[in-house]
Amino acid sequence: MKREITFLAALLLSSLASLRGDTANALTQHIRTTGDLGEMRDAQAVCDGAAIKLSTTKAERHAWAVIPAPKNGWKLGARATVTAEITNTSNVPVGVMLWLVGDHGWSAVVDSATLAPQETRTFSCDLRKTYPDGTPKLNPSDIKQIQVMLAEPVTHNGKTHLSPIITQPVSIELRQLTAQGDQPKWKRPPGRLDVPAIEDASPAPGKRVRYRLPGDEKNSIYSILNLPADWQSGKKYPVIVEYPGNVFFASACYSTGLPDQCVIGYGITKGQGAICLGMPFVDRPKGGVAENGWGNADDTADYVMRVVAEVCGKFGGDRENVIITGFSRGAIACGYIGLRNDKIAALWKGFHACQHSDGANWNGSTMTGAIERAARFKGQAVFQTDNSQDNFQPVMDAMKTKVTWAQSGLHFHSTAMFLDDRPSTQQLREWFWSLVGQPAAHR
Numbered sequence: 001m002k003r004e005i006t007f008l009a010a011l012l013l014s015s016l017a018s019l020r021g022d023t024a025n026a027l028t029q030h031i032r033t034t035g036d037l038g039e040m041r042d043a044q045a046v047c048d049g050a051a052i053k054l055s056t057t058k059a060e061r062h063a064w065a066v067i068p069a070p071k072n073g074w075k076l077g078a079r080a081t082v083t084a085e086i087t088n089t090s091n092v093p094v095g096v097m098l099w100l101v102g103d104h105g106w107s108a109v110v111d112s113a114t115l116a117p118q119e120t121r122t123f124s125c126d127l128r129k130t131y132p133d134g135t136p137k138l139n140p141s142d143i144k145q146i147q148v149m150l151a152e153p154v155t156h157n158g159k160t161h162l163s164p165i166i167t168q169p170v171s172i173e174l175r176q177l178t179a180q181g182d183q184p185k186w187k188r189p190p191g192r193l194d195v196p197a198i199e200d201a202s203p204a205p206g207k208r209v210r211y212r213l214p215g216d217e218k219n220s221i222y223s224i225l226n227l228p229a230d231w232q233s234g235k236k237y238p239v240i241v242e243y244p245g246n247v248f249f250a251s252a253c254y255s256t257g258l259p260d261q262c263v264i265g266y267g268i269t270k271g272q273g274a275i276c277l278g279m280p281f282v283d284r285p286k287g288g289v290a291e292n293g294w295g296n297a298d299d300t301a302d303y304v305m306r307v308v309a310e311v312c313g314k315f316g317g318d319r320e321n322v323i324i325t326g327f328s329r330g331a332i333a334c335g336y337i338g339l340r341n342d343k344i345a346a347l348w349k350g351f352h353a354c355q356h357s358d359g360a361n362w363n364g365s366t367m368t369g370a371i372e373r374a375a376r377f378k379g380q381a382v383f384q385t386d387n388s389q390d391n392f393q394p395v396m397d398a399m400k401t402k403v404t405w406a407q408s409g410l411h412f413h414s415t416a417m418f419l420d421d422r423p424s425t426q427q428l429r430e431w432f433w434s435l436v437g438q439p440a441a442h443r
Helices: 002-020 263-267 297-315 331-337 367-374 387-401 423-435
Strands: 043-049 050-055 063-068 077-086 092-101 108-115 120-126 143-156 159-163 170-182 207-213 222-228 238-243 248-250 253-255 276-277 319-328 350-354 383-384 402-406
Touching: 043 331, 050 143, 063 383, 077 092, 092 120, 092 159, 092 170, 108 120, 108 159, 143 170, 222 297, 238 297, 238 331, 248 331, 263 276, 263 319, 263 423, 276 297, 297 319, 319 331, 319 423, 331 350, 331 367, 331 383, 350 423, 367 387, 383 387, 383 423, 402 423
Parallel strands: 238 276, 238 319, 319 350, 350 383, 383 402
Antiparallel strands: 043 050, 050 170, 063 143, 077 120, 077 170, 092 108, 092 143, 143 159, 207 222, 222 276, 248 253
16 A cells, blocks of 8 residues: 555656656657657757757758657747756767747747857746847747757857857757746737748648749749738739848847748738748759858749749739848848849839848848849839848939838847837838738738
8 A cells, every 4th residue: 555655646746747847858758769850950869768869970051950849739838938958978069059949930039058078058948038129039839849959169259159060070968858937828919920830732822832833843942822811713912022031040040041931921911912922042953942142143033033923824913013022131132133134123013121131242242233233123112121221222222213211129130020010010011002002901
């Protein structure tokens, strides 16, 4: 009897610990083998039940392993942090980033540090982290993955930063990935949008799907096609063409460089009344999407013209109402790619750039070249979000059209401002619907 009572007490304590979230591996109970992990980038992983062991010999741009959320999610709406104990098991320093990545257009939060050889540190990610203006970065109940990244610490001028390029073997062990702390149940900010998840499926109203041109079935080049929820065959719809930011993982930004992260169009339309396209930068020799840089700029320009033509022909896109937009690298691309020649420049009725613009002196985008390209614009209006009028007015002068300048107030390198009802986003929505001549009901 005494043994039975002891056993029941131990079982009860174990259950209570599990409810509190302080049981070792509480967030990895669904990860039983290495095959249960998600994407692996330039890394090898071994799961032994107690730890996830991650290693790499070299990487071109970080190395990582993804711990996907279980089928029903992690249910972290009343939690404060996610923590993990991480040990550097290699003989050299290693940079580590622990990311919580949101779904449906929400962003990511990170804890990062450089670990000395054999050093152990507890990493902690704040589930209630906000942008400087108080906008939540995450919906704690809607985290799609935890991403463990490796990097190489590099010291320059006395300052150490984490380089994405790894040149020597490194390894870590992750243990005790748990949710910690109690918080009042998280509440969604009023007006905050959820962007539909990406699917590998056929285009359909309300869905965001990976879309491939004929001939690209066997490579990795794709765009993102989002038909509006109110789409009907035989009707015409304005088209928003959007370019994503450059690949960049740092405390100031989580950006994959993939068209999947294009959410400005959805933020403008709220998923109604217009077709939204997320565009890739095309690397034909590698048969894939260029996460970094332009790929081949001419191929990228050719690709977007082909996609717009196909979407207009197959899905009712209105060739007279096509808008180009982009964030960061994508904002520069509005001019650098979108005004590359007279043929592509003729596509656009409107032009919207967020947090950068052509002429920023990034990757060949000089001010002189931007002014030359801007003269090709034949559209009717330009909108600039979080850009300096002092810096880019010469380019706007060359476009010879009406320009609207707006500041979002987010104070962060992100597209999160387009998924809520802040004044700058409402202004952008009004600008778009007025430009394409749609009724106020869509606004």
